[in-house]
Amino acid sequence: MRLFKFIAINLFFYALLKAPGLLAGKPIPSSVITMYMFFIVVTVLLVMTITDEGANELFAPLRSLLEDPSRSLARNILFVLLPIGAALSVYYSAAEPAPPFELRSAHPAPPGAVRAYGKAYELDGLENPLRPLEREDPAAFKEMVREGGEVYFRNCLFCHGAKLDGRGHYAHAMDPLPMPFTGSDTIAQLKESYLFWRIVRGGPGLPREGGPNISAMPAWEDELTEEEVWKVILFIYDYTGNRPRSWKD
């Protein structure tokens, strides 16, 4: 039966998408599953209706169910079950009110200029003033990184963690969780000027889409000097083996 095959294939993919949540405890978000399943069903439908014979065979059981006079009993049962099913699904989705989705852009667009330390910084052309040392004077650069490490372990460690993985002592009390710097999807995607902005302004300086009222990141402008900020930026890139994003080379 082609119709059963159609249903079976779709169920198979649905099970595949559900598996990480059931087996590994890392569920694929329901919003993603919905989108995935929509296109999976469409694709399977397309593949099964390439030829006229295939299309007819696929829809034949449905057509006969709806049109065949001899199957009026099955038809009537279906027409009773469908609304009951719809009602049940609405009931269960409403019975357990789910908290609203979290919509937060982790890396919102930066402003054109940032005001800090009594100066205005144009983020566009802003480079780490210590970065050239890497080429010009590796020994001094190493020293800067070490000092940046000191800044990190005095200030940032508690949330962002000893391994820079976003799992500091306090991290588990926070929502959203502190950003990890390891991996390739946080600082590796950003320019150093972006980090400078995030560090000196902290949570309160985030644009609206970044959820400024839920981030616990302090504005470090009052605690760290400008040079310390640049040093700690050197350190977190160096420690995690990431390179700042650059559009030049």
Added chain:
Amino acid sequence: MPLPMKKGPPGNALSSPALIIGILFLAASALFPSESYGSAYAPAPLLGPGDYPSVKGLSPRLAVWLAAQMHVWFAAFVLAVPIFVVILEFIGVVKKDARYDRVAYEFLRVSITAFSLTAITGGMLLGALIVFYPGLMRYLASIFGPTAIFYALFFLLETAALYTYYYGWKRMAEGRSKLLHLAVGLGLNISGTGLMFVANAWVTFMMTPSGVDGAGVFSGNLWEAVNNHLWSPMNLHRFIANIAYGGSIVGAYAAYRFLGASNEEERAHYDWMGYTASLIAIGALLPLPFAGYWLTAEIYAFSQQMGITLMGGVFAWLFIIQAVIIGALFLAANYYLWCGFGRGAYGDAYIKYVKYIALVVAASFLVWFTPHTLILTPSEARAIGGQYHPYLGPLGLMPAKNTAVNMMLLFTFLSFILYRRAHRRPVAAWVKYWNALQAGLFTAAVANISFLGVYYGYFTNTVYKVASSVPQVATTLFVIVACLVIEWLMGRGGKREDFKWGRMPERSQYALILIAVSFTWLMGLMGFVRSAIRQHWHVYSIMKDASAEAFTPSIAYAAKVVSTGTIVFLAIVVFIFWLGGMGQGSEAGKDG
């Protein structure tokens, strides 16, 4: 050059609004720039809310938005159609196949009414801008005044060339005059493209101004203002996209006529026309991402803030929508090809491979629109432990998406190869080896693209991430070219049966309609974001928008506007086609 419209062949009434608009442009160009000539240039004016006239119950921005969008849709269509009309006519001359000539003429006939509508909507846009944004227009005119003369010139040239080309088609059909006719067609395209380039300069200046200082004082070097960061990439991007768009609209027209065809011959004709048009559309769609990539890179080069606003900030989700629509386009194109297997004598043998191709295309599609920042319920966020999913997270990044796009291209191409095989049976001695070579190439390409994506995307520095997309694309292009060459070698002397045009299920025609509708909608959406990343600026970082509607609208609002525009536009197009079809009957009825 004799203008046939003087004698008044049927339909020339359409040309009069176009001429009037052309003269209007000339007048406008004479009026505006005069105030700045000779004197020093003034900085960009600081406007207040009082500088914008308000009309009760009418949103100026919405009016300008819709007028601009209508104009761009019509313009894209009428700029594109002559491009492939000339190409088809040329192929027809070279191949001495009258079928190409006929379909080229029908393409042109379909689009002719749209020319005057382009001019009318352009006039409406200009009027709306002058009425609602006088301050901005005065400033732009003080810089770009002289270019309006070029604009008017190109416009008159295009109009003259168009009517000569269209009305002279039958008269200039033989020998020498056919070549002259082709030359007129070339002139039509050059003037049309020139027209677009001039208009693009104004638009791109508003996004990435150059030739002016921080206060907006014009240096006097007009070329510098014209040739700003985005001008060249935008010219290229619009040029290619127009071709894709024109192809898709003509494809939808053919699909619609196919569905209503009264006899087999007509069915066959419109089937062929739909196939040719959609091939043009998809063919032009393939290089579009690379032009888009250049455009984006230039936006980043001009301003990181603008770049992140575009890709990472408020509009990040817009690119998910774009991915969904382009994925839908690919699925539809593949479906159309798969259904086309039935046209060939040997097509049935290949249907069993379709499900595997579909699996790869769909999987790539899913990867492509997987967002980096997921929508999570709090309980899901807790279980995953952050914003980024351990399995889905890597799929949200560019390397995964580049890989997916290349896979999608490659397997769509495979569909195309199988489609070609549906009516060819190679008999060359080395068929087995050629086949093996092709299979080997494909396997190597898939392995190479995956390796490049995974290794350079996730195990090296960011600098290489973007760079890794280049060898991926190179791999894809190489395989496509190599396989086409092999196909050609294999096909020589092979058995070849003609396609049975018209042997297509009606379902497949809806794929063509979907392609046209999706293109239209997507163009509107991407046009919105292109304009929206200026945020509250008229001219980015130079001249602020001080009107009440300076705020950036949300994607949801934009989607509603675009949908409304799409429906109105398509309704007008349907009306034009209906007008065009009246009395003409079908050209194909006679000759199939």
Added chain:
Amino acid sequence: MGRFARAAAFSLFIIGLYTFYSVFVIPPINPGEPPSESAASGGPATIEELLALGEEVYNGKGACSLCHTRDGGRAPALDDSALAAKARFSAPGYSGKAADVESYLYESLVDPSAYVVPGYGVSGTDDRVSPMPGVRESSIGLNDTEIRAVIAYLQSISGAEITVALPGEGAGE
């Protein structure tokens, strides 16, 4: 008409799907409002807007009203500041460069120690050093438009003539 209706319905369905997805499925992020007049390079276009901005800065971002209170706080009351200004910059202890009311007020905001009203200096400095932070410094961080707006506001609450030029009119630069 059957095929037309079907093609039209199909097209509308597709457009509807895209719209539904964009409006209801993706997260509804509203882009932020354009930055207020004060933050951008532009600025208020009328005197009324200038005064409104000045009042807003005075009570908000500028944090002026924290200290400058009516009932004798840590700083002199400002409700006659523009009228008292002339006496200030002609006073013997005055060490600044101001020659008119507007420039005096500007100087007092940007460089508070240029002239300290007797009795309000940091103790032990003989009224030479003001406890007030300069408004350009990071803790307050007013830009020029905002400073001028505050001056206009001070002139207005003193009942004096408003001499501040609107930004973009060229004066005062």
